[in-house]
Amino acid sequence: MSFANLRSSRKAKEARSFVKDAVTSKADENLPEQSVVIAGHCGTEQADLADTSMATSSHVSEPARIAALQVRESSIAGRGTFAKAAHKPGSVINAVKPYISVLSTPYLSTFCTNCSSPPKQDAKLKRCTRCRVVWYCSDQCQTLDWDIHKYECKALQRWAESAPDDAKIPSDALRSLGRILWGFKQHGLDREWTKSMTQLQSHRTSLPPSAFEPYTHLAHSLIRYLGVESPLELEPYGVKSTGDLVDVISRFTTNAFTLTSYTLNPIGVAVSPDAAFVNHSCDPNAVIVFPRVSDKQSTEEPQMSLVAIKKIPSGEEVTISYVDTTLPRELRQEELKETYNFECKCTLCSTVQYDDPRTAMYCPKRCGGLRPAPINGSTPPPCMKCKAVTGNLEGELDAFNVGQELLAKAATIQQSDPQRAKRLASNVIDVMTRAGLTPSCHPLLAVTRLHQELLVASLSESPTQETLDEAIRTSAKYVAGLSAILPTGHPVRGVALAELGKLLAVDEPAPPTDPSASLDRFPPSGSARLRLARETLVRARGELMIGFGTNHGGGLVGRELREAIVRLENELGAWTQGVQNALEDAKAARPNAHRI
Numbered sequence: 001m002s003f004a005n006l007r008s009s010r011k012a013k014e015a016r017s018f019v020k021d022a023v024t025s026k027a028d029e030n031l032p033e034q035s036v037v038i039a040g041h042c043g044t045e046q047a048d049l050a051d052t053s054m055a056t057s058s059h060v061s062e063p064a065r066i067a068a069l070q071v072r073e074s075s076i077a078g079r080g081t082f083a084k085a086a087h088k089p090g091s092v093i094n095a096v097k098p099y100i101s102v103l104s105t106p107y108l109s110t111f112c113t114n115c116s117s118p119p120k121q122d123a124k125l126k127r128c129t130r131c132r133v134v135w136y137c138s139d140q141c142q143t144l145d146w147d148i149h150k151y152e153c154k155a156l157q158r159w160a161e162s163a164p165d166d167a168k169i170p171s172d173a174l175r176s177l178g179r180i181l182w183g184f185k186q187h188g189l190d191r192e193w194t195k196s197m198t199q200l201q202s203h204r205t206s207l208p209p210s211a212f213e214p215y216t217h218l219a220h221s222l223i224r225y226l227g228v229e230s231p232l233e234l235e236p237y238g239v240k241s242t243g244d245l246v247d248v249i250s251r252f253t254t255n256a257f258t259l260t261s262y263t264l265n266p267i268g269v270a271v272s273p274d275a276a277f278v279n280h281s282c283d284p285n286a287v288i289v290f291p292r293v294s295d296k297q298s299t300e301e302p303q304m305s306l307v308a309i310k311k312i313p314s315g316e317e318v319t320i321s322y323v324d325t326t327l328p329r330e331l332r333q334e335e336l337k338e339t340y341n342f343e344c345k346c347t348l349c350s351t352v353q354y355d356d357p358r359t360a361m362y363c364p365k366r367c368g369g370l371r372p373a374p375i376n377g378s379t380p381p382p383c384m385k386c387k388a389v390t391g392n393l394e395g396e397l398d399a400f401n402v403g404q405e406l407l408a409k410a411a412t413i414q415q416s417d418p419q420r421a422k423r424l425a426s427n428v429i430d431v432m433t434r435a436g437l438t439p440s441c442h443p444l445l446a447v448t449r450l451h452q453e454l455l456v457a458s459l460s461e462s463p464t465q466e467t468l469d470e471a472i473r474t475s476a477k478y479v480a481g482l483s484a485i486l487p488t489g490h491p492v493r494g495v496a497l498a499e500l501g502k503l504l505a506v507d508e509p510a511p512p513t514d515p516s517a518s519l520d521r522f523p524p525s526g527s528a529r530l531r532l533a534r535e536t537l538v539r540a541r542g543e544l545m546i547g548f549g550t551n552h553g554g555g556l557v558g559r560e561l562r563e564a565i566v567r568l569e570n571e572l573g574a575w576t577q578g579v580q581n582a583l584e585d586a587k588a589a590r591p592n593a594h595r596i
């Protein structure tokens with residue numbers, strides 16, 4: 001069930017709330033200064049929305065972004081991107097529409113192929129009537145995409161005619177490569193578009209043997225998808241040899257970004273030379289996000305935005321992470337080697353991190369200290385505070401192995417059998433927690449995330465108090481784990497906090513009749529819960545203003561939260577007002593009571 005549905009159930013209750021007068025919103029007082037008028041109890045909704053779009057449409061202008069960055073030789077690797085001015089956390093260093101973006105197959109009918117937006121409210125996407133594969137939110141988006149889709153459309157139809165039933169739509173990689181090559185043909189081989197794309201790094205001469213088979217397979221499929229029958233027919237695409245074809249594929253795999261929805265769900269692939277010269281660090285000073293810059297549909301979306309999450313002095317190299325930085329060193333290194341062909345030597349990777357939260361366990365004697373997770377075949381590391389060593393090494397190693405195995409299993413069946421996946425996740429969490437893993441330790445953090453997603457998805461139109469509270473507790477554990485690893489303002493942290501805040505703000509289906517009984521339990525009930533929801537949402541919004549860019553108003557999630565905070569303010573006001581009314585009513589009914 002979506003948060004939107006849960007929110008609408010809260011709205012129904014608001015209509016029944018016992019407010020006497022309009023309640024003044026206090027949300028403004030706690031929101032960052034640059035935020036504009038908040039849609040509130042008075043003021044027309046239209047006027048407020050206009051303000052919002054004005055504040056958020058001022059993303060980086062063309063001259064500003066050219067002035068902001070410099071690409072030059074880097075001490076990390078090859079070419080790197082350097083800041084030409086100082087940046088604060090939340091500063092949008094660059095925001096551009098990618099050269100190509102492609103939606104993953106499950107999202108083709110839910111997002112527009114041109115602007116990656118979901119349909120406007122009460123509207124539907126329109127499908128291309130010829131290939132019946134891609135969908136658009138407007139005629140304008142369809143027209144703009146036609147330059148490339150005119151080639152793609154025929155290729156998709158041809159592919160479907162000969163493909164088996166379960167592969168009627170080519171993979172994301174194949175559709176992306178098709179768009180890159182048609183781009184070369186459409187723009188011209190001597191044009192800026194093509195030149196920028198062919199300047200991107202290729203690993204053709206240093207590909208590991210493990211890449212030969214997938215590359216060969218992709219090359220064959222690409223030739224079939226393009227519908228070419230002889231090598232000569234590849235020349236208009238700038239491909240004159242097998243080596244050229246390997247270059248195209250390698251440039252794509254080395255420089256592609258995951259296209260995400262505004263809440264960070266992966267929905268496809270994007271490539272842009274404007275972002276491709278940013279090197280990797282496991283402790284980066286910036287992120288790439290797709291925040292949705294304006295509340296309005298825009299053909300300029302998706303805006304691929306490079307946002308500072310730490311202070312970046314002028315002249316410093318800008319870095320992002322190519323992989324999930326909540327993973328421990330070995331797993332990050334494995335993925336970087338496999339996909340990007342390098343060994344990371346950043347500080348996090350090259351120095352021994354005894355206190356790395358990604359591998360932290362509690363002291364076996366529970367003295368309050370932490371210790372690194374044991375590794376198969378090595379002496380178990382002692383607690384860093386009291387030096388105690390585990391007496392249950394085998395049990396702990398088992399917990400890690402079982403955790404990793406069951407995480408993979410639960411992830412595989414999460415769509416087909418969510419109930420079983422939920423039970424599996426819950427059991428694994430128990431095993432790992434009993435073994436002493438901290439909430440940030442891998443794979444406990446990953447299983448907690450999966451469990452939280454499954455719990456939220458299973459909340460029905462009328463969730464029970466028990467299921468809602470369990471979702472809140474799991475969300476809180478996930479936020480705690482993330483907060484130990486990611487810096488303040490990291491967009492993943494901001495979105496996780498926003499999810500927790502929204503869950504806390506959902507109507508309690510069956511709150512305890514005596515609210516004082518819930519004072520020391522988590523989550524609390526009644527007004528204490530609403531206050532916690534508000535605090536969490538305000539904190540989330542502060543972090544989103546960094547992670548999705550201050551100029552972007554914290555992205556669409558940040559802008560949505562601003563409205564959620566106002567609604568909560570009103571409701572909290574209603575509680576206070578209601579209690580006051582009740583006290584006044586009681587006093588009026590007993591005029592002489594105070595004389596007793």
Ligand SMILES: C[S@@+](CC[C@H](N)C(=O)[O-])C[C@H]1O[C@@H](n2cnc3c(N)ncnc32)[C@H](O)[C@@H]1O
Pocket residue numbers: 076077078079080200201254255276277278279280281340341342343344345346
């Ligand atoms: C998206 S490109 C980044 C720009 C690249 N340095 C260039 O000169 O075009 C990714 C490639 O850069 C190199 N690279 C990026 N970050 C690196 C790092 N931290 N250590 C080593 N190589 C890195 C790797 O070869 C990787 O496949």
